[in-house]
Structure formats: C-alpha cells, structure tokens
Amino acid sequence: MEKDFILELDNISKSFPGVRALENVNIRVKKGTVHVIVGENGAGKSTLMKIINGNHQPDTGKIVYKGKEMVMKDTIMTGQIGISMIYQELNFIPELTVAENLFLGREPYVGIKSILNNKQLYKKADELLKKEGLSYSPYTKMKELSVSDIQMLEIVKAVSIDANLIIMDEPTSAITNREVDKLFDKIEKLKEKGVAIIYISHKLNEVFRIADEISVLRDGVIIETRAAADFDHDSIISMMVGRQITNIYPKEKVDIGEVVLKVQELCSGKIFKNVSFEARKGEIVGIAGLMGAGRTELSSAIFGMDSYDSGKIILEGREIKIRSVSDAIKSGIIMLTEDRKKYGLVLKRSIRENISLPNLKQFTRLGWLEIKKELSEVAQKSKELEVKTPGLDIAADSLSGGNQQKVVIAKWLLAKPKVLILDEPTRGIDVGAKFEIYRLMVKMAEQGMTIIMISSELPELIGMSDRIYVMRQGEIAGELPENEFSQESIMRIATGG
C-alpha cells in the first residue's frame, strides 16, 4: 500500500558555534512525491538540505537512503548515488560555456581520463538543451545568460543527472511565471518516473500547486508533517511563525518625537521604485519583506553605498544629497550592513582600530592622532556595549559573532548618528547576544536616535518595532501600526497573498 521511502532522516541534530541549527529532525520522503519544507529564514532549512547533500555532517542522527544507512561524505559522493541539488545561490563559473557548465565534473573523455572530448561534450549539451526546449547555444558563455536562464539551466543540469532525489532550494526565485509552469510540468514528469523531490519555497501558492507532503520547520525543529491537503494557507503561516512572543524583546515605551528622516519617491532602476517613508525621533521603524524585496538596496542607497536615480532624502526638514558613505556619515545617517564580515569589520585589525575607523577625525589634532583620547573613548564605548574581550588590541576575527556585532555597533555609535539603519542586526548570533543588541536598540531610542531595522525574523520585527513597513518587489507594499502587528499580516503583505 505504501510507496517506498527513498530518504529517511532519523533524529538529525546539528549545532554551529553558538547556534543550534537543527534538533532531532525526522523526515521521510517517498519515491515519486514532492515533499515541501517550509519555514522562516533561519529556521534551518538550508542546513538540513546541506546535510542531505553532503555539504555538512550531522552531529547526531542517521540518514537512510534507499533503505541503507549512509554517511553523506561530500557532494561528489551524493551526486554518484543519485542526489542532486539546485542551490538558492546560483552556482556557476561565468567564463565557462553552457555545455562546460552542464557537464562540469562529469565531462566526456577520449580514451583514458585525460583528454576532453569536446565534440561529444557540445553534442550532448546541444541534445539536452533541445530536449528541454531551451533556445540558446551550448557555446554561449554563462556570463552572457540572464539570471532566469541560469536558474533554468541549473534545473536542467540537476535533472540531467538521472537523479533519484532532487533537492530544490527556492528554485523559482529568479524565473518567470512561464518558466515556473515549465518547471512544474517537469516535476510532474519526474514524479511519474519515480523521482522524489524535496522542495523549499516561501511562495505558498506555488507550494500548494505541487506539494504531496509538507513539513514545517521552525527554529531547527520539525513542527508538523502532513499531507498537503491537510494544510491551508493560514495554518502553514501560523505554524511557521507560531512562537509565542515573550519578553525576549525588551521593548520599552519611548516618547516619539518629530520626523527626523523623510524619504520621498526614491527610485533606483528596477531595484526599488517610488519608496516613501518616514521615521521619527526615538522611533524604531521595522522594514519587513522577503529576500530580494529591495530592503537592503534601499538602505544602502540612503547610506551612500549604492546610488539612487531620483527622489528626495530629507533629514530634519532639510533635503540632503548623499553621494558617498562619508556624505551620509557627515549628515548623521549610519547603516550597519547585513554582511558584517564583508562591510562591517576589518577582521585582521584590532578592536580598537575597527571602532575608531570612521571616527578618526574626532581624535585628530593638527594631523596627529590623539591615541589617549582614542583609547579612552573606544574603551568607554566597548564597556558600554559590554564587548567581551581580553583587550582592545585583539584582532576582531578572534571574537564571537555577537561580540563582533557589538564592535560594529560601537564603531557607529561613536559616530553619533541621528539615524541608525540596522540591516539584519542579529543574523548569525546567538540568543543571548541578540537580547543584548535589542537592549542597546532600546537604549539608543531612548537617547533620541531614530532606528530603522531591516529584518527577516518576524518575531524580532514585531517585538522591537513601533511601526513596520513591508516591502514587496522593490515597493513599500504596506505599513502596519503597532496594533496591527502580526506575523500573518506581515507575511500576507510580503508574499502578496
């Protein structure tokens, strides 16, 4: 009566330093079905997929594949046993041709494995592309393709490996509706052939079109697994976000003053358009939205890291022009970037140097650095923020994620911002450090700072914000006052559902 299971995950747990990513996860995937996994950003979906695909090893638990317990050593091994994966971040080498990319790592050879059989390579690639109805030539370079072409190619590549199990991580994030239909037809055909698919998506309407079974993952734990028909839209959302919001958010009432930052009709090509919003003194304004909704790009433009085409930025009633980061810093607009390692810190250098980097003018007299003044102010700020370190001359990369984030905050607080934009301020840091950062936000708001928080963690947004804007496809799709906050309402606006 039952179909065989192709994959059984038994009590899988996985921790990263400071973060428990997965806890006792049990999932069974039947042959010839689509098993959808839904969950918030950071719920552990990607980690789970990477464990199945051999990118990560579980701390405990076992993986049974085709009835045999297995250790998924690496992606080469999983590829050989018939598992293929389409990553959310596109994997390709821009200088390679389409054919080379399609057969990367499994190129046809002449005789013994030494000389590439290019003729064969392009012939096979051409056949494959024709079969899948893709119009471009196998000689096209990857870098010449559009993002959606590349995504389709990734799908074709994954399917071409005669896989028994295909993992698709947000495969439709970059392709058009017509291509989505094509993909779903393909999935139906694969199912008929007995191929199982694990499908990860945010887009609930898509999920219901193809799912046989759905598992909801939250904070590393499987909340529920049921047949798709037993779910509805709302029940999934409430399960995804369903955590009780307790006092892990130390939000306090702060007197909200006059408007400090006003953004009018800000546009930047196709990335964001006609964005208007405002933020007041002492206010914490949340910005919600799915990945790719344009939140980071918007704030980068306000901070001078990216440019904008048109629109106005008005600070304390005066229009300001921001052409560079130093313009923004001079005006008092500061942004904590999402990618701490890339944009936040010079990891090789000391905590002291990192904290004082944008503030050195404060410590300069007649071109000469006043080291004592620098030391005392840096020490004071790091004490205020409770950066845990044996000394300020320790390299930043020896700190934990939470403390690194505090160093970044210290650096920017020293710049005395009027408006502080926090882009995913708690990403990759543990709960304790998160709490401290929330407390800091409250303190800064009390001191009259305007805080704009971008976050993909809805509980955090709801717990900390006074007002939330929701972005969708580069536009402000809605604004929620505090009494209308709920994860369902935010998700509904964000997904357009």
Added chain:
Amino acid sequence: MKKALIKRLLAGILAVVMVMGMVGCASSGESSETSNLSAGKTSEGSTSSGKTYNVVFIAKALSDPFSTWLSTSIEKIAKEKYPNIKVSTIDGQNAVDKQIAAMETAVSQKPDCIILQMVDSVAMVDPVNAAREAGIQTVMVNGAIDDNGANSTVDSNPEEQGKLMAAKAAELLPKNANIVIMDGPAGNWHSNGRRAGVKAALLDVRSDVKVLAEKEANWNKDEGMALMEDWLQTFPKIDAVISMNDNMSLGALEAVKASGKTEGFTAYGVDGLADACLSIDAGELTASVVQDGYAQAEAALKIANDIVTGANTQVQLIDVPAVLITKDNVSEWLQKHKDNGFIK
C-alpha cells in the same frame, strides 16, 4: 654655461612628461623602437646624390655608455666620411632575446649591411647566419662571435687590455702589495679575457703580490662600492684594486675616499670612458685601458663601406689596439670625449 644646463634640464623634464603622458597608449618597447627608426630617418635628408646604402647598427645596449659611444661615433663618421651610407640604430637592450629580435627586424628591412655589437658570442651565431642566407653580411664590432672567423670583425683583444692594465700595476705596486680584484658578471667573455691578462702580466710575474679577495661586482659602480666598503672593514691594509672595468674601480675609490685610506692606494680599470678619464685627471684612478670606441666605429664602417660598394668582400679582421691611459696622456683622451659630446 648654467643657462645652457637649465635649458637642457627643462627640455629633459618636458621629454619626461611627454613620455609619461603616453603611458596609457604605447608600450615602451614600441616607443623606443619607433624613436630609433625615426632617428634613422632624420639622417636621410643629408645624403648626397648617387646610390645610397642602408646600414643597420644593432647596439648591445644604449643604456651602456660604451655602446652609446659606438653608436654616436658610427652615426657621426657615416655623416662625415660616407655620405652614401644611411645608418639606423636598433637597441639590443642588453638581452640575447631582444638582440635576436632586433636582428630579425633588421633583416626584414633588407639593409645592405648590418653592424652588430653582440650581447652573446654563441647565441648570435644563428641570427648572423640567417642574415647571410638572406644575402646580408654582418660586421661584428667590439667582440667576435663563435663563427671561426667567418665574419668581418673589429675588436680589441680583452686579454691585451688586461695585460696593459696589469703591467702598469706590476710597475707601480710596492713589494708584498695586498690587492683586491673585482670581476664582471660570471662567465662574461670580456671579463674572463681581461682577467687572463691580469694573471699573465701581474700575478705570474709578481709572486710577492697577494690577492686578499676577489669577487664579481657585475660591472656596477654601486656594487663595487659596497664590496669595497666591506673589504675595507675586513682587511687592515689594501694597496690596490684591480677591476675588469672602470665602473667597479670608481665605486671602490668612492669607498676608499670615504674611509680616508687613500694614501698610496692605486686603482686600475678598463674602458677609458669619460668618467674614468676625469678621475685619472683628478689623480684618483691610476690607470685605465681604453677600448677606442671611435676607432672601432671607424673600422667597422670602413668594412661596411667595402662590403656595400663591393670594394672588398673578403673577411677582414681588424684589431684596434688598446691604449693605456694614465695621468701623462689623459688630456688627449679628455679632448676626444669632449669632441664626442660626452663631457660638457
């Protein structure tokens, strides 16, 4: 005098700025070549009626003072004595591969004759043979190639040069003198030849002379100077330095002067270029041996003229005798260098 210098300086700065302005547009290799070709073209107008012949001079390295002496002499003599010969110059840039490429370029221009100051005596044999196959004869100047005498050659024998220098040293050095020796780059033909001369004319005849140390200073003044500084620390008494070229001895002299141990010190070198003559004149360098660049150029052009006019197609081997320069005859050589524009 000063005004002229300022003028020259301004012109120089202007040239520098102009060249720098071209950094984005042209690679320097190209620019040096085009400048040489255009230099060849400028002498075009001055040729008199009758058949003109093209002669290409491939220099060893125009960054080398002796090479420059040869090339300016060749151009000057051609203008004065052989108005039917047009000379263009290509720089071998002191590298075998560059000089081979220069030979190929020259052959492709189908000149009537090539004058070559070789960088390497073995590597240049094939390119010279290739030119011959293309019907172009090559005259070697300032150094023969390993061709068993197949090509006309103008040279002065390095062993003779070494002997002349060493004989002067043998005459002047006190009993039981302590000397140091500086050589050119390892394996260099001129350096080895001169060193053999030093052995024959000094070390073999004055067994009382002790060689404290000997090392390569690679023809360079700065290396000669640093080496001598270290030796002055090591050896309490050095009576003389004998170097295979003047540059190294001049560097050593700077070190000796700085140490204050000039009393009774003598220094010997080979080349007899302007700086060495000035130093001899100032009573610093004791003796040098000149390779007469002007005479070599003159001889090479004469052979080239014989070849292009068909007056004499036999292989000619001309040895331009080396001349010892000391304080006694230095004024004569200073005048020659002034005439050539090397001393202002």
Added chain:
Amino acid sequence: MKSDEKAAATKISVIETIIKKYGIYLVLLVMIIISAIISPNFFDSKNLLNIARQISVTTIIAFGQTLLIICGMIDLSSGSVVALSGVLGVSVYMATGSLLFAILVGILIGAVTGIISGFFVTKYKMPPFIVTMAMQLVARGAVYLYTGGQPIYQIGDFKKLGQGSIGFMPIPVFFMILVAVCSWVILNRMRLGRYLYAIGGNEDASRASGIHVGSVKILAFVISGVFAGVAGVLLMGRLNAGLPQAGINYEFDAITAAIIGGTSFTGGIGTAAGTLVGAFIMGILNNILNLMNVQSYVQQILKGVIIVAAVAIDISTKTRKSKPVKM
C-alpha cells in the same frame, strides 16, 4: 587546580605573544650573535655604520613599499624612479648649485610618478603590479632619454649627500632614520596609517566606513614615490655621479626587506620597525658573507636559503593558532 591550569595557560600565551610579536627581531638577534662570533670585525662601530650606510638607499625605498603593501598594493617602479629622480636631482644641482633644490626636485619627481601610478590604479581600477611595471619602463626610458645613456660626471659637492656625515652619522643613514620615523608616525600616529591598514585588510569595509579609498591609495603611491625620490638623490651622491643605469632591481630588495620584516602580501599587516629589521637582516647577511669572503655563487645560495628561513620562522610563529577569545 583549575586556576593553576589557567595560570600555566596564560604563561604559555605570554611567551607565545612574545614570540609572535618579536619573531623577526629574534631572527635578527641570532644573526647578530652568529656574525659577531664568526667575524671579529663585525662589531666594529665603523662596520656597523658601514652596514647602515649600505642599506640606507634600499631601506628608504622599503618603507614606501611597506606602506603600499600594507594597503594591498605594490610599487615595481621604485628602482627606475630612483634613477630618474637622482639624475634630475644631479642636473638641478649642477644648474643651481643648491643641494636643497636637488633634493626637492628628487622629491617632486617621485611624487609625480606616484600620482600618475596612483591615478591609473584608482581611476581605471588597474592592478598596481601592471601600472607600476609600466611606470618602471617609462621612468627608466625617460632617464635614458634625458641623459642619452651617458652618466653625469663631476657632480662636485653633490656627493656629500651620499658620502658626507652629520657628526658621526652618515647623511644617507640620517635620511634613512628620518624616513623610518616618518613611516612610523604615518602608520601609528596619523589617520592615513589607519586607513592604509583598513583598506589593505578589507577594502569594502573601509569604503563602507566612509574612507575615500581612492585618495588614500594615491597618497600611498605619492609617499612611496617621494621616498624613492629621496633615495635616488642619496644614491647618486653616494656614487658620486648621475648614473642613469643605477637602481635596477632595487624595488625587489626593498620588497624583500618589507616581507622579511613581517609585512603581509595579503595586506593589512606590517610595521615600520619590522621593515627596518628586515632591511638590517638583508644588510648584515651581505656584509657578513663579504667579510668572510664567501664565494659569490655560494653567497647567492646562502642568501636565498636564509631569506626563506627567516620568513618561514616569522610566519610559523605568527600563525601558531591562539585560541579564539572565549566569552
């Protein structure tokens, strides 16, 4: 028991930090001791000044390289800039009779070449390797063009710049110390230094901290050029001539000194003191091998071996894993 362990651990970490911090200084110390043992002349004050004088020109260039390498760049044109600025400095002296003018012209030429290199690196995002390689050719060509390949002789009192002394201190050594102090000040007491470290460590983060990365890079090239300019004037003084052929490959000796001194090719790491130590290691090595009259072929092999050994010791002491700071 547990606190004992902790104490022992901190003790080890103290030793570790000493080795980590002073690894290359220890190498220098060992070299000095060995040199003193094998050559009685070594500790002679004249010999020590002799070493300092010999390394002064390349060391001055090495400080410029240090600033650039810290900032994630490099300057391959230094040797040619030395020749160009030195020869033009000599010419100016011959024309005006002013040593000050000569030095100023050397500095100016160095600065101009630095601006040009910096401009192409920042404006066209060209790799410094290529830009300064081109500048190497251009500057060398320019100095040959200007002199016609002939040295400038009889430069009179210009030689004082290279051979004279202030008290017991040779003038080139004085300038070397001056440049060393300038470099130390830039790196430790000026905003520019912090920016150099930051850009070399993480250019994106530096930009996101409001640093004008382009201007800082150009400034670094200008400083490197100015140092090379000063070095050029001193070298010509030392050689008592304006030699257009001088300074070939000096940039490599300078870069070697910086790297031996612990400057990291990946950027963001390096100190002025380290570079000075690196230069002395090279200088002592040359000196002791010459004092011992070691044959030049053997010298080259020994030099190569010792350079690799010094850097290997430095790197291995630095990368010895110290546990990340636990909370």
